[in-house]
Amino acid sequence: MKKALVSVYNKNEKLLEFVSFLIEKKYKIISTNGTYQYLLKNGLHTIEISSITSFPDILDGRIKTIHPYIYGGILVNRSNKKQIKSIKNYNIDLIDIVLTDFYPFIEKIKNKSIDIKSMIEFIDIGGPSLLRSAAKNFLYVTPIIDINDFKLIKNEIEENKSISIKIRKKLAGKAFNFTSNYDAVISNYLLKEEKFPTYINFSYKKKMNLIYGENPHQKAAFYINNIQKGAMCNINQLHGNPISFNNIKDMDIAWKIISQFSPNIPTCCTVKHSTPCGVANGKDIIEAFQKTYYADPISSFGGVIAFNTKVTEKLAKEINRIFLEVVIASDYDKKAINILKMKKSLRTIIINNSISDITECVQVDGGFLMQETDYSLNKKEEDSYKIVTEKKFSDQEIKSLFFAQKVVKYVKSNAIVIAKGTQTLGISGGQTNRIWAARQAINRALKKNKKGLVLVSDAFFPFRDVVDEAAQSKCICAILQPGGSIRDEESIKACNSYGIAMAFTGKRYFKH
Template sequence: MSIKRALVSVSDKTGIVDFCRELSQLGVEIISTGGTKNLLAKEGVPVIGISDVTGFPEILDGRVKTLHPAVHSGLLAVRDSAEHQAQMKELGLDYIDLVVVNLYPFQETIAKPDVAYEDAIENIDIGGPTMLRSAAKNHAFVSVVVDSDDYSTVIEEIRGAGDTTLETRKRLAAKVFRHTAAYDALISDYLSNVNGDPLPERFTVTYEKLQDLRYGENPHQKAAFYRKPLAGADTITTAEQLHGKELSYNNINDANAALQIVKEFEEPAVVAVKHMNPCGVGVGKSIYEAYEKAYQADPVSIFGGIIAANRIIDEDTANQLKDIFLEIILAPGFTQEALDILTKKKNIRLLKLGGLELGGDRKSQYVVTSIDGGMVIQESDTHSVTESDLKVVTDRKPTEEELKQLLFGWKVVKHVKSNAIVLAKDDMTIGVGAGQMNRVGSAKIAIEQAGDKVQGSALASDAYFPMGDTVEVAAKAGVTAIIQPGGSIRDEESIQMANKYGIAMVFTGIRHFKH
């Protein structure tokens, strides 16, 4: 067999003129539609209009032009079937050997701010996916190209043998079905959300690969990094890497964890993360002051960690950052002086983020977590509390300073693996207890880490105390204020224990489990 006829209809016209010119020079007859046909003719590439093939005009503003038996019989006919050959000959139909199609820009359309619903619907391609699927199904005989990156391979194989190899056709067909599946998933997601049904009976997701990773959590595990279409500018997936070696699987997860915490704060803040948990969080009047507090929170664990800042990194802060080993620094930007300092460290990764959405009013997203045999989906936890949301349940009310530290600790504890306890003082974390099987164990870890700083500190707990023991341990260590959700059948036991030691305790009514 050889490729004699090609049907070309593309929305993204990158490289299409040169590709079709080479096809024509190789003796391939080119059929085309609408804007693609006009462009090829203008550039002097011989082209036949689709209406000359179908005997039917393009109608309904171009909505119907390739949905015709003359097109799809040419794509779907089994070339080594005597019956198919006879029918094609009887009806005066000809084969189409190559399809080059990419689809209406639906993703680009819905990415526009305040896009009109009607515009989104108009950019749902019908004929394009139909041709792609017909050609891909019949890839034993038909070549199909949906990606301009494959133009050169197809030309080389036609030039060498007059046709593509079966191996190439199989690969291109698989790419087509991935492409149309992703296209339909995006449309489905858009329409589901427009109709107020973000968790429908069938949940289809699509992601585009950013890069293959060297390995996963461990060297024996394969891994890759993907981005969701229309991902926000303030995500790791859209960050610009300014310096350093390739990101690893663990880097990406830790950096994402750090970013989610630092976005909690409207004031200058710095977060240090190790193994998905914060080891130091600080806020200050400047990013330099915030970093100093984050560092002092745990100067041991920060070594080899990930740093996230919600302000531009300046020269003074960079001079401090360069003195320890860090895997990643991510921030909205870096001054030139800071870059000059930090890029002298060969392996450190510097990531520049888009405009950060900060504070408690951030829009919640849906988070997909894989499990063996399926997945679970939930809204991201962007809930925040203010002073007016708190309920004082003890005899003593928190002081103004204690209240400030309680709210600070509450912003952090929601990002710590449960069971989670955070100790806060002077606008910084001084102790973090994460991932223990009981709450007392997390409290003891946080208290031990805090050392003498625990005196006069505020404690935040991601969930209620099932009994009064955690309150007593905290009180004996020197904690003076506690914030927790409340809601235990034994809340009164914890309240009485707090009253016994003169602790001020407030309830939020909101739990922040993080598994």
């Protein structure tokens, strides 16, 4: 008679149904004490593991299953006569199915109030050992870690009276996938003070399959951080077409930009192809939307729009006047949702989590690069600039410059942002030299406004040509840049000759 070992932390109706099925199919069930008591209480009679090992649970349950009578039955190579003879000599029975789950370390880690001594007790030893043993011996044993596989296994047994090697191999892969993730979470918890440990272990769980990747012929999926509660972990789609790879990339940029502004400063942002098209603050969200859209109505077509306040009925009507792929906000009026649903394809998204990323990575062929994020821009940084020209900034220029700096961080370098007040009017980046980006940004801004503009650069000016271009426009009155070029003095002299105020921040914002 075949045997199944069942030892689980989570005990529920699905477990009862599956164990009942195995008993019906003439499997003998071996279970650990807690599982044994639960099954017995629900009318299912099994074999308690201590009756096989002749040894009780010890160390407050830290050791329950670690015994040769159990692992011999799981790990034996059934095509090896010597090994089969060995287990028979010790009266060890074969075990055909191992069903287990782990102590909920991953769930508990999210509770910041639990101290390290308590967290240690949620590090499972027996569960991973059992599962890994069964997975290693998948040629003969079926490892089960996911209750969603119960149906698959039941179908296999019903149709074939056994579980095929193809399915056992798949389940073994899932088992090692799960155990590696579980260990990664523990490792990251114990090494959380280490920003760049020797080995990088990610813990991500698939949230959804995407409609396609960067292009329609590429398949894609979206995985979320299993530990940190980043903004993109909590996407809730209310309406519209399935989400694509490019949608999420643009949503990430848009949400990061608006999240830099307090909710009492109504802010709107449009993004297209991972580049901000327009960003603006307003006295209310309607004004912020209108200023943002006016900043670049052409590029906003088919883009992503994000708001840092609730979407109202009035705002929803304004949104529906233009073509967009995605609308993001933390909340919507009920009437606003109904209005937005009038556009069948428009993806309406709620995000309630704040930005939490500490590090970020970029994949390259054969590896990836990892760095600290460049998200935060606090008040101290805003106070750290140094005026290097004869002319000083006005209060309004300071406000406008640091508004634009919050945007330039998310524009591909070389990046230039032109702003008027708290509204972008010209954004350009991704050029191979800075003067091209400056010309494009200035030309776009001049189509909308002819005076009182400010210019922010993500990196220093290698030559004075950007200052010359700004002066030629006759509309740029202030410049903010990191400084640090060997030709800084040339740019300073040029600003002085044109009567333009300029300051250095000492901080570069490249985004490759």
